[in-house]
Amino acid sequence: MKNNMPDPIKVIIADDHVLFRAGVKAFLSLKEDIRVIGEADNGMHLLTLLKAQVPDIILLDIQMPIMSGIDALPEIKKLCPQTKIIMLTMLDENSMISKLMELGANSYLSKSSDSEVIYEAIKTCVSQEYYFNDLTNKAMLTSLKQKNNVVPPHLMVQEAVLNEKETTILRLMCEEKSTKEIADIVELSPRTVESIRDKLKVKTGSKSTAGLIMYAVKHKIIEEI
Incomplete structure (x- = not known):
């Protein structure tokens, strides 16, 4: 009998904290529609992985050694323009969130977010391209006000x-x-x-x-x- 189930969402986790990666991977491994295909502990390692395999989603930590998530973001968009990127951080500065969204990030989550929120963000980014929450909404609103309501073209x-x-x-x-x-x-x-x-x-x-x-x-x- 032919299996009509859609292919699982391919995810790479990029974070320099081993325990955080392990926790997220363990949770996502319980989801039948998710497959973690790789892990990286810095941006350079991640870019090397992307030359061999293209994920649907990257969970990308902002602060990593050697190459940060901020520096890796534009390079990822060049290598894998269709891959959705969910930024992970402990920071909640409006200017930082807005900058990352304009650079091509598809969502921005606190690393303290519940695992189900991360799962929801992954699913939403795949189906709707972006996942917005209180952090991103407030940051984008602040940015739009400061820039006289100029909306980034891809969000127009x-x-x-x-x-x-x-x-x-x-x-x-x-x-x-x-x-x-x-x-x-x-x-x-x-x-x-x-x-x-x-x-x-x-x-x-x-x-x-x-x-x-x-x-x-x-x-x-x-x-x-």
Whole structure:
């Protein structure tokens, strides 16, 4: 009988902390749709691995000896332009996060993130290209404000006409309200709010919640972060 299961997502973990790599690898090995195909303890080692095999995802530590994740990032994009890169760090500086996203990173996670969050980020980056969370949303919003709402070309969203209800829900999303909180405020069911959110993505051409937030900033639907 032919196996119709999709190929597992190929992952390389690049981090100079052996115990961290081992922990992430052990967790991901429990997932049938993930296969860890390599490990590296610095950026130079990682680039050598990439000459022999191309992963779908790289979990990339920012601070490593010999070659840091920051220095390795543009080189990775040259070697493997289709590979999605999830940056891992203990730092949460907005300017750093924004810089890395503009250089081509697809997500930015704290190394203290729950293992399931890392798994979710991997899956989302493969299916939607980017995984955004509170760290990345706030950093990108701050960056857009500081740069007079100039959006990086690869994150650009198209102009759309929104009705009052859609605008209200988008503003609440930018305030990081949950679906239930938004539903209570606008007096709609959570399912209806989710439906409107999906319509907003279609209208604006956004692939993610972060795309909607950037649309709101660019078109001055929100004035403050």
